[in-house]
Amino acid sequence: MNLQTLKIFCDLVELKNFSRTAELHGISQSAVSQQLAQLEMSHKIQLINRRKRPIELTAAGQVFYQASKDILDRYNQVSSELATLKQSSTRIHLAAIFSIGMHTLQPYIQKFMSIYPDVNLSVEYYDAKDIYEKLLRGIIDIGVVAVPKRDRNIESYPFENEPLVLVCSPSHPLAHESQVDIHHLQGEKFIAFDEGVPTRKHIDEILNRYQVTVRTAMEFDNTETIKRAVEINSGISILPAPTLRAELANGTLKAVEFSNESFFRPTGIIVRKDKTRSKAGQYLIELLRKE
Amino acid sequence: MNLQTLKIFCDLVELKNFSRTAELHGISQSAVSQQLAQLEMSHKIQLINRRKRPIELTAAGQVFYQASKDILDRYNQVSSELATLKQSSTRIHLAAIFSIGMHTLQPYIQKFMSIYPDVNLSVEYYDAKDIYEKLLRGIIDIGVVAVPKRDRNIESYPFENEPLVLVCSPSHPLAHESQVDIHHLQGEKFIAFDEGVPTRKHIDEILNRYQVTVRTAMEFDNTETIKRAVEINSGISILPAPTLRAELANGTLKAVEFSNESFFRPTGIIVRKDKTRSKAGQYLIELLRKE
């Protein structure tokens, strides 16, 4: 039983003419005849009296016509309900931590929007803790965080590895070096991330590996405040290079690479494992992830 | 959109398992997967979350599940309504005039019942006027009458031609002839059909053709009463031979053929032109009609 057949039956009842009904549906008169025959065959009862011209409904036909109408109405209703749901499901919520700025995501977003121009993409910024929580609660669809942590319900894919550099005020002695050995940080006043920030742990591990101890002068939960503190020479810090663009350009800060090796802060895309993704969402994830 | 697909979707939702759903419908697991994919494709929205095991409905899926249920319910409802209508439509009402006895129809009815054993066939007897009226009102489906009259709304087909014979009491002078010239009826006391009975007109025409005048002693609307009148020698009559079987067998009446020619009373099957006929009804008509 096909809904299309019911539609054809209804139109046939209303038009009282096989050929015109066929034309309306873009099929042959024969097809309409066969569909009706099949309908009658499957119920083993005549629906239309062909011994009269124009054709007329039998009692069974009238009953079936009403039912067909009801069924088609219900189907059209659910179709439009789904269409509405689809609209809302094509809103993708992406959230990134503060230190992964718009300038990092911009090229990806531009590329994405050019392919899915109708998708409503929202980009917001929270701290890492909020991103994990909102992701699990289903409020956001994709998160971009630093040093992604493993979680049973979260799938993570690597994103960009951001070079970590030494940051200091232009008046600081190390400001004029082109490279610096990490051991020179020994005993320096240091502006660090709060304990809760994943990047803090990551940097601590690097310092530990080289057995360097710094004097933690201040702790902040975001790069902006750290940069302000370094600007007024309250200490030095280690930050991801992409976060320093503006300050390096206008000379309020100096960045120095490490001579020992290139340090990186890994960033990653995180999504809920169990959540279904729209085609667009899937594409955005594939665009962002790097294998 | 196929109703079968909706049924499969509902079962899938309830069983939460593709393979078992497939088994339930007697198809392969792959087919279920493909049908669901097609369903989602046509609405461009995901209905089932396969990233979870067991599978679970998406919001859209829940909406669609309810609609599918509604649609299938409505369809089942109309199906059973049609089944009820079918039951009543497979009752065929056949009506014959009194003088066409069970013994004439019996072989046809037996043959018919052997082919359509489930059909509820009712055979009733009325006078010709009632048969025409009930046929037009749709109370009966097939009529068997003598000398069928033409009518715009009635289709008639020839049935058996019944030989017309002279009937008289065994004590009547003509009773011992093997054949009789119709002219010998001149001036005889005659037991006739009522004016309204078609056979009356038919017999009158035959007598007129041979310019024979009889003395109409009595008029009755049925053969039985005529036979009783002839038995007590109230007069002679002309009747269809098949109506005399019993009386000829037990010797209460004598029948004599005419020497001039074989006279016949044509009988016919009548049906309403505009009425749809079931397969069984059509078959019964074809069984009865003689071309």
Place this chain on the structure above:
DNA sequence: ATATAATATAAGTTTCGCTAATGCCATGAA
């Protein structure tokens, strides 16, 4: 990490519905 159970995908086959051509039937005009 790996095994297992479950779903998706791919290729080949069958089934089903469509078209085109033609036959049959109902209706109205001559």
Place this chain on the structure above:
DNA sequence: TTCATGGCATTAGCGAAACTTATATTATAT
């Protein structure tokens, strides 16, 4: 009544769609 005409049914052949089998992929538990 008969014939012409418009309209529905029927048939054969073909092409698209759905099914099956086999295999790949994915999710979950151990």
